[in-house]
Structure formats: C-alpha cells, structure tokens
Amino acid sequence: METAKVYYTDFRVDVGTSLLTKLKRLCVRAGFQDIELDGRFVAIKMHFGELGNMAFIRPQYVRVLADLVKEKGGIPFLTDCNTLYPGSRRHAPEHLDCANLNGFNPTTTGCQIIIGDGLKGTDEVEVPIKNARVLKTAKIGRAVMDADVFVSFAHFKGHESTGFGGAVKNIGMGCGSRAGKMEQHSSGKVAVHEELCKACHRCAKECGSNAISYGEDRKARIDEELCKGCGRCIGSCSFNALYNEQWDANDILDRKMAEYAQAVVQDRPCFHINMVMDVSPWCDCHGENDAPVLPNIGMFASLDPIALDQACVDACMKATPLPDSQLTDHRAKAEKHGHVFDDLNPDSMWEETLIHAEKIGMGTRQYELIKVK
Template identity: 30%
Template sequence: MRLQLRLAQKPFTDIKRIKIKKIDLGGILVLLNIDKNKNERYENMSKSKVLFTKNITPESLVNIYKQLGRELGGKVAVKVHSGEPGGKNFLKPEFMKELVDYVHGTVVECNTAYPGRRMESKEHWKAIQEHGFTNLFKVDIMDEEGELELPIKDSKHLKVNYVGSHLANYDSLLILSHFKGHQMGGFGGALKNTSIGIASSKGKLHIHTAGNANKPDGFFNTPQDAFLESMAEAASSIVEYRKDNILFINVMRDISIDCDCNSCPKDPEMKDIGILASLDPVALDQACVDLIYKSDDKGKASLIHRMEEKHGIHTVEEAARLGVGSREYELIDIE
C-alpha cells in the first residue's frame, strides 16, 4: 500500500536535514511511526534527493552541481533570469561564472510578454549587456527567431507549450533559478523558470491565460489556479523534452516578495538561506517553500503572505500530479 507522507494542500515542514556522509532516514521513520526494516527499501526509492548548502559562493555553486552526479553533456543551455532593468535582486553573472564555465554553457533567456525593456530582442540585448552577461558568456535569446511547439500530456488547459526555437540547438539544460516571491505566481523557482522562463513571448501569454490568449478578456479573467496549473503543464513539457539531460539549482538569496521581472521590486525582508539543487524540480521547489516556513526569521511573514495569497504551492501540487517529480524528498546538507 502506498504511503502518503504529506497532505496535498499545505507544505510539509518536518523533513530533517541529513549529512551526505551519513544518510540516516531514522528520524523520518520515527516521525511517521513506521517500522524501519520493513520500509527502508521503500523510503530510499520514493524520495527525491535535494542537496543543500548554506554557503552562497561561486565555489559552492560548482560544488553542488558536481554533487548531483549528473554531468550535462553536449551543448549546455544555462537558463537564467536576465533581470528587468531597475531591479537589483537577480543572480549576477559574476556569481554564476564558474559554474557556466565548468559546464561550457551558453546563458539563455527568452523575451517577455509584458511592457518593459525585455519584451523585444533589441532592448532585451541592451539590458543583458548592461547587466554584464555578454561580457562573461555566450548569450542566446532563444525566441529571437521564433518558437517551436512542445506537446503536453494529461493537461487541464494547454495542449502545447510554445518555447524559443533555439531550444532545439542544445543537448542539455541547467535551470539556474533565483528563488523569491512572485506577484502573480506567489513564488518563483525551478518550475517557473522552466515553464514561463523558457516560453517564448507567445508562450508566456499562452500560460498566463491558461490557453485563452485569443479571447478578449483572456488575460484578465483567467482563474488563479488555472494559471498555476498551466505553469506546471508547461514545465512538464520541458522535462519530457529533455528527459535525463536536465537538472535544477535554486539560489535562496535576496529573497524579495517580488520577481526579478519587476523593475522596482521590494527589498528583501528575510536573510539569505542557501543553495539547493536536485534532479527533481518539484522536490526542489517544495524544499525551498518548506525552508521559508521553517525559518526563524520574522521577515518571512511578507513572503509567506504572498505565497499563500496567490496559492503558490498549487504549481508544485499540479506538477507532482503530472509526474514531473515528487513532493517527497530528503534534504541533504553537503557541507
């Protein structure tokens, strides 16, 4: 009989942090009052591994990638957020340089679907240059020359995902995300960066309207959960497309309640937490949400309000339903 380790409607905050040199699931088993010997094999098979370090340095970023044990091969696309000009919380190119160099990667982005300097390629390139990316990396705006369609299975809203056409030029994907709040999605992490982040301008509108972009009121009358479910659906198409040639890293620093797509985001109210990485984007985002709730930082209140107000956890729930990953995980401290 399958064991249910969490309720579907709220974060699970009792995962214990475990040292990588001595993995011991006993604390979780005692918590759940399960006989260890009978269930040890199940526990090891069912949980996704999420690696954690409190050290937020370029060296730690490379180390956590290595510890995942999946070497990305061929042409590697490193998906980042280039940051809307005016904002200052986005991950800086100097911070990620060692990692991008290590995987011989190309930094990739896509244009936005809302007014701003990243909506069209000409101004987006200027913003990318101003933020220092072109000085350090090869950079590619993947939808600059159009888009391609990826099919979506078992969806409620979207049948296809429109992504930058240059995605087909890469063999592997490294999703490097700044975990923070989001004014529409509640929070943004691996799933958002994999879905809306890789979507073309048309694809972003397609997701935001839950497939109703052609309707006059599609953008303004889309139910919140339909938008969140559409993000999960889009993410599922990317994971299916790249299969085992993808991994995910979330950086929990400068944790504002606003996204890096905001040109005037609010200053962070809580302290930095660390870097997390996984082969499973669902487990990764769930772990980040759990760390916010578990934090003893009083500044977390605004972010929790933002996440709950927008029902942000529902993206994680829907991605798990679609088989993108699991909400059950081991948090492994690699330091």
C-alpha cells in the same frame, strides 16, 4: 515515486573559500558531472533581471556553471525568452542590452547569450505535453528546445501571482514564447485602454493577423475573430494601452505553468539550481525590488525540479522573517499567521504549482535533503 535527493549548502565560508567554490562543489555532488555533455549544446535558463531590479543572480555564479559545462566538452549558452509586457526585455536587441547592463556578457559569464524565442518573441516550437490535463501543447522558444541538455538556474523569491518563483516558474513561464506567456496568463484576447492609446500604429505593424484597425477617433480597435491572442502587440506598445482581456485565476495559471515546464524538461537530461537569497516579495520582472523578506538561506540543487522547489519552500517556512519587510508588514495586519507565501501574497495559490506538477509526473514533492559543506 521514489524520494528525490536535494542537495543544499549555506552561504557561510571559511577564509580562503569562496561562494563560487561552494556552488561548484554543490553542483558536482548533486550529479551535474554525471550528465553527458561532450559536444552537446547546454541551455542555462535564467532571468537577467529587469533594469532597475537588483535582486537577480550575479553573473559570477553563472560562470561557475558555464565553466563546468566546458570542462566536460559541452557548449553552454545563457537563455531567456522575451517578455509579454512593456519593459526592457520585449525583443532580443533590447533584451540583450538589458542583460549586458546587468552584467551578463561572454566576458563575465564565459558563454554567449541567445534569446530563446528570437528577435520578436515569435520563434517558437509547439511541443506536445506529456500527461497534460489543462493544455495539449506548449509554445516554447526554439533555442530552448534545440538544446541537448537543459539547466535551470533560478533566483528563488516571492511572486504576486504564483506565490513563489523557483525552478518551475523559471522553466515554464520563462521558456514560453510571447504567445506561450499569453496562453499561460490568459484564456481571452487582447483589449485596448483607449485613453492610453496614442494612435502610433506600432501595434498594427506588429500584428500578424490583421486584427488591429483604427476608428475615427484614431484609437486602436481589436477584431476578436481575427485576434489569435499571441501577445505581440502587447509587447510592442510603449504606452501600456494593450492588455490581456481575461486573466486566468491563479490556480489555473499555476497548472498551465507546470505543464509548460513539463514540455521543456521531458525527454532530455536536465539539472536544476535555486539560489535562495535576496528573497524579494515580487518577481525579478519588476523594475524594482522591495527589501528581502527572509534572510539568505542557501543554494539548492537537484535533478528533480519539484523536489527542489518543495525543499526551498520548506526552508523559507522555517526561516525568521526580516523586520521592516513586506512579509512583516502583512503579518502585523493579520489576525493569524499562515504559510509564509500565503502571508506574503494572500491572493496567490502557491501550492497548486507543486501539486499539479507532481500529478503530471514532472517530479515528486518527497525529498531527502543532503547538506554539502
């Protein structure tokens, strides 16, 4: 496979030039203007941030993309899919409220928001995955697949399970429906923390398989033969009483996530941007964000999501860790220092995502880094 081009700009600006201007310049130089957009629906996939988290991408940056799409006659919309776990983005009304409270709305971003997998996280399309080695199909939010052009706009950061979160995670995990997220995280079925169950019967109302009943103690019971592992009940429980019975090892999770990302980007025009700033140790799905572990490095863009993530990983590896952060805490306790994402979250297998994504033909890890002023 040929070497991919990754374009990069830092966060330095001269007086009179804004970071928004630099982002637009980066996107144009990286080939965004060469994509046919006239009359096409353009999904801009991003993370709106969990309530309480402050590390997510600011909406002003998103408007730059929306305006670029509209300048070429395209119809942009922001999208993300509902979460599997309890939080502030479990269903579309709640998800939209969260996005609005975090500053994302048509006034600030210049386009509408459509939750990719619908009201309850069940509006999905089962997509065959090209060159897949672990899965055969992926359950992707319908609105994501209905778009003519796909744009990933990701906050690059650490992650407790996958090592880092960049383009591949934003696409693969982010575009999975609730059942898709369940499939990536677990090969098992749902189980009950009986001590947390409040016998509210909400989960049974959400179950589409009649797999939930109640015993004499009024606690929920799961019929494993009937349970399809869709995860709707997990998202409906406000008490964290339902959980994945079997979490996949991180290497399997990474491979599944890469294959889900392949299902989203195959066979249509795509563009990818990573913002390496506020590099928190955990996902933006947390209702909090610890102090950044690395300095703000820059904005990266490419037509190849694997080359893009690899370039961002390499840039993080070269950066000096910030004092009084999780990374420096972990390194202070370690006898020797390894890769930044190994040290940040030692149980993760950060490289497996990139290895597997390259194997299935999603892109290449070989890149040429081109700086844009």
